[in-house]
Amino acid sequence: MGRRTAGAGLAAVTLIAAAFVPVAVSAVSAPPASAKTTAAVFPDFNHDGFADTVVSIDQQDIGTAIDAGAIEVLYGNPFITGVVAHHQYISNQDTVLKGSPITGGRFGENTAAGDFNGDGYDDLAIGEYGATVDTAAGAGQVHILYGSASGLTDAKYQNVNQNTAGVQDTAEAGDQFGHSVAAGDLNHDGFEDLVVSVPREDLNGETQVGAAHVFFGSATGLQFAATQGALYFHQGAGGGGIGDAAEHNDIFGSPVAIGDFDHDGFGDIAIGVQGESLGDVGTPGPQAIAGAGGFHVLYGNATKASVGARHQFFTENSAGMPDHATAADRFGAYFAAGDFNGDGYPDLAVGADGKTVTGVANAGAAYVFKGSASGITTSGSQLWDFATPGVLGDPVSGDNFGDCLAAGDFNHDGKTDLAITVDRRTLNGVAGTWHGMVLVYPGSASLLTLTGAKSFNENTPGIAGFGAPASGDQFGSIAKTSDFNGDHYADLYIAAGGKAVSSQAHAGALYLLKGSASGVSVSGAKFYTQNTPGIEGSAQANAWFGGT
Numbered sequence: 001m002g003r004r005t006a007g008a009g010l011a012a013v014t015l016i017a018a019a020f021v022p023v024a025v026s027a028v029s030a031p032p033a034s035a036k037t038t039a040a041v042f043p044d045f046n047h048d049g050f051a052d053t054v055v056s057i058d059q060q061d062i063g064t065a066i067d068a069g070a071i072e073v074l075y076g077n078p079f080i081t082g083v084v085a086h087h088q089y090i091s092n093q094d095t096v097l098k099g100s101p102i103t104g105g106r107f108g109e110n111t112a113a114g115d116f117n118g119d120g121y122d123d124l125a126i127g128e129y130g131a132t133v134d135t136a137a138g139a140g141q142v143h144i145l146y147g148s149a150s151g152l153t154d155a156k157y158q159n160v161n162q163n164t165a166g167v168q169d170t171a172e173a174g175d176q177f178g179h180s181v182a183a184g185d186l187n188h189d190g191f192e193d194l195v196v197s198v199p200r201e202d203l204n205g206e207t208q209v210g211a212a213h214v215f216f217g218s219a220t221g222l223q224f225a226a227t228q229g230a231l232y233f234h235q236g237a238g239g240g241g242i243g244d245a246a247e248h249n250d251i252f253g254s255p256v257a258i259g260d261f262d263h264d265g266f267g268d269i270a271i272g273v274q275g276e277s278l279g280d281v282g283t284p285g286p287q288a289i290a291g292a293g294g295f296h297v298l299y300g301n302a303t304k305a306s307v308g309a310r311h312q313f314f315t316e317n318s319a320g321m322p323d324h325a326t327a328a329d330r331f332g333a334y335f336a337a338g339d340f341n342g343d344g345y346p347d348l349a350v351g352a353d354g355k356t357v358t359g360v361a362n363a364g365a366a367y368v369f370k371g372s373a374s375g376i377t378t379s380g381s382q383l384w385d386f387a388t389p390g391v392l393g394d395p396v397s398g399d400n401f402g403d404c405l406a407a408g409d410f411n412h413d414g415k416t417d418l419a420i421t422v423d424r425r426t427l428n429g430v431a432g433t434w435h436g437m438v439l440v441y442p443g444s445a446s447l448l449t450l451t452g453a454k455s456f457n458e459n460t461p462g463i464a465g466f467g468a469p470a471s472g473d474q475f476g477s478i479a480k481t482s483d484f485n486g487d488h489y490a491d492l493y494i495a496a497g498g499k500a501v502s503s504q505a506h507a508g509a510l511y512l513l514k515g516s517a518s519g520v521s522v523s524g525a526k527f528y529t530q531n532t533p534g535i536e537g538s539a540q541a542n543a544w545f546g547g548t
Contacts, residue, residue, distance in 0.1 A: 114183025114192030121147025166225025184258030191217030197253030210252030266300025293331030320378030338407030338416030364401030408481030408490030415443030421476030432471020462522025489515030495546025508545030
């Protein structure tokens with residue numbers, strides 16, 4: 001290929017005293033609308049000025065329901081007090097929530113926070129993409145809990161699925177409604193809106209094509225009916241079609257993200273199509289490149305019906321790209337938005353964790369695209385992987401470089417930095433495989449830079465004291481950012497979802513690293529598991545506490 005030159009069983013919404021540290025919802029959920037000189041305090045469910053966090057335990061078993069899933073919501077200011085005022089363990093055992101714990105429900109694998117009713121308290125949408133809806137197994141649903149002075153509550157609870165009155169389309173087995181969710185204000189009315197993906201939706205006679213819904217916020221909460229302005233998007237022909245073709249296994253809508261890429265005050269939607277197959281340019285005839293991937297950007301508008309009327313579509317074969325597509329790249333499999341060059345336009349980082357790099361299949365990479373007055377542009381875009389000059393290491397098949405991306409201004413210089421996970425990286429000289437690592441690249445006037453770049457793994461001094469890396473830890477299975485202590489430096493949360501705890505394989509653990517004037521720091525690093533005092537339940541095999 002060519003290279004470029006450049007605790008089960010407890011009620012859900014209960015406030016409990018705890019001694020634990022919060023981790024932020026990814027910057028993907030609500031990226032900045034303009035250049036930031038301070039880290040965002042987000043999400044803030046109880047509006048106390050300190051960021052709260054949502055910790056996924058999406059493979060938690062609840063009773064006999066395997067992989068039913070749960071989340072832990074953690075409140076407080078851990079770097080100052082060392083404790084959290086309270087926390088909440090939330091699962092579908094709460095009798096107010098629609099349904100009940102179900103095998104394969106994966107409650108909470110993906111969440112999105114936003115102030116949907118404009119009352120000043122952030123609210124939380126919780127995907128449960130494996131839920132049975134009526135009789136349709138795996139059709140999926142989304143739960144919405146609203147914020148208050150005491151945090152998330154059952155009051156004003158909403159549920160939406162494709163059988164909800166007024167919602168376009170119908171719940172069908174295996175649709176996976178709620179697999180990805182994102183929040184942001186698409187029509188600039190002061191209420192944040194919700195995008196919900198349905199990546200396995202069948203359309204136009206093809207299977208697993210994918211689709212996405214847009215539900216608008218209001219003073220009474222999210223509005224789900226088409227008559228209230230709700231929108232439905234997909235590839236191919238028909239209502240809501242946005243171009244390209246509806247093809248088997250496109251998986252349109254995994255993931256979704258929101259950012260104001262043209263800085264016009266209206267949030268824009270990035271929609272991944274990681275299963276997209278392409279024709280191989282430069283080859284006689286339309287030779288297919290299976291699973292190369294792509295992504296759409298749908299632009300916001302003051303008129304609900306006009307959201308998405310202007311849109312773009314990118315693949316690795318688009319003009320101006322720093323490299324071209326190969327099979328199974330999965331370009332568009334993860335997003336993170338932030339103003340990496342500090343010019344006031346949010347930029348977009350895009351994962352391609354299956355990318356072939358210098359002939360090594362499935363090594364992985366991440367692209368960074370600039371925002372501009374006309375939206376996302378390939379001009380000046382970057383490609384980062386283990387073949388990038390100055391990046392230490394060599395591409396290895398199965399690394400998963402770019403499997404997760406998290407954006408935050410760790411050094412408070414007004415330019416967003418990017419954390420890139422390589423959660424299946426095997427560390428040199430360490431027994432086993434898939435130990436994992438996280439790379440952090442600072443923002444600069446020319447997007448990301450190697451100057452000041454850092455690498456972290458479980459052998460890094462300051463982290464190593466929490467236990468040596470072991471096979472399958474997958475340090476970096478998830479990375480998230482926010483300003484947890486209100487010091488204007490974004491902090492970094494790293495999950496090692498596969499870490500064994502008290503002989504429980506893949507129980508999972510969390511690391512929290514502070515931002516500082518020199519960027520992400522291991523000084524005062526913290527480590528938590530479900531065995532940490534005050535956290536609900538106890539370490540459970542295969543729970544993947546922290547997320548996958």
